[in-house]
Amino acid sequence: DTGVSQDPRHKITKRGQNVTFRCDPISEHNRLYWYRQTLGQGPEFLTYFQNEAQLEKSRLLSDRFSAERPKGSFSTLEIQRTEQGDSAMYLCASSFGSGVTDTQYFGPGTRLTVL
Amino acid sequence: AQTVTQSQPEMSVQEAETVTLSCTYDTSENNYYLFWYKQPPSRQMILVIRQEAYKQQNATENRFSVNFQKAAKSFSLKISDSQLGDTAMYFCAFIISGAGSYQLTFGKGTKLSVIP
Numbered sequence: 001d002t003g004v005s006q007d008p009r010h011k012i013t014k015r016g017q018n019v020t021f022r023c024d025p026i027s028e029h030n031r032l033y034w035y036r037q038t039l040g041q042g043p044e045f046l047t048y049f050q051n052e053a054q055l056e057k058s059r060l061l062s063d064r065f066s067a068e069r070p071k072g073s074f075s076t077l078e079i080q081r082t083e084q085g086d087s088a089m090y091l092c093a094s095s096f097g098s099g100v101t102d103t104q105y106f107g108p109g110t111r112l113t114v115l
Numbered sequence: 116a117q118t119v120t121q122s123q124p125e126m127s128v129q130e131a132e133t134v135t136l137s138c139t140y141d142t143s144e145n146n147y148y149l150f151w152y153k154q155p156p157s158r159q160m161i162l163v164i165r166q167e168a169y170k171q172q173n174a175t176e177n178r179f180s181v182n183f184q185k186a187a188k189s190f191s192l193k194i195s196d197s198q199l200g201d202t203a204m205y206f207c208a209f210i211i212s213g214a215g216s217y218q219l220t221f222g223k224g225t226k227l228s229v230i231p
Binding site for chain 1: 119148152158159160161162165167206208210211212216217218219220221222223224
């Protein structure tokens with residue numbers, strides 16, 4: 001399977017702890033996106049990378065959140081000092097090309113539960 | 116602000132029948148693209164169909180077709196000959212063209228159940 005992969009698939013943590021998620025995009029996809037999906041809602045955009053450059057960040061991405069994509073390959077999303085409100089599914093997507101219509105391929109997500 | 120509204124939280128359809136999922140959106144932009152994504156239970160989200168706002172002709176992909184009404188800002192999805200594998204959450208989404216943004220804006224979704 002050469003689709004987008006995410007690790008871990010599930011994460012349970014205690015409030016105040018730091019967590020880090022990893023996303024491996026489809027090989028050679030130059031764009032990578034992070035979304036957050038809470039129960040009963042559609043995905044909400046967090047941030048996007050073109051190669052290694054982080055070009056767009058949502059206001060949802062508070063100071064406690066940081067994302068990186070070193071060397072334009074895999075990406076990590078870190079949440080510091082987690083809060084119960086951070087409990088959600090974190091989705092990663094990747095695409096290839098230069099246009100807004102390039103299909104975003106989604107990974108299976110990482111479900112975060114903050115106790 | 117861009118918003119997407121899916122007014123049907125849940126729907127069901129008999130296998131082999133036709134069902135239509137509703138979507139309305141709000142944007143002040145004129146150039147954008149619309150999408151329907153499908154998220155099967157415990158599986159990743161996949162693109163079902165897309166529509167360019169500048170095209171009047173409705174998009175079709177096999178059993179899936181859309182009814183795009185730009186003036187009404189409406190973008191419904193019709194699934195013909197429903198199959199058990201169509202059971203999923205369906206999300207309507209759009210993206211603005213030419214604004215330098217690549218974020219998809221999603222609705223809350225419609226849970227579709229196909230009944231044997």
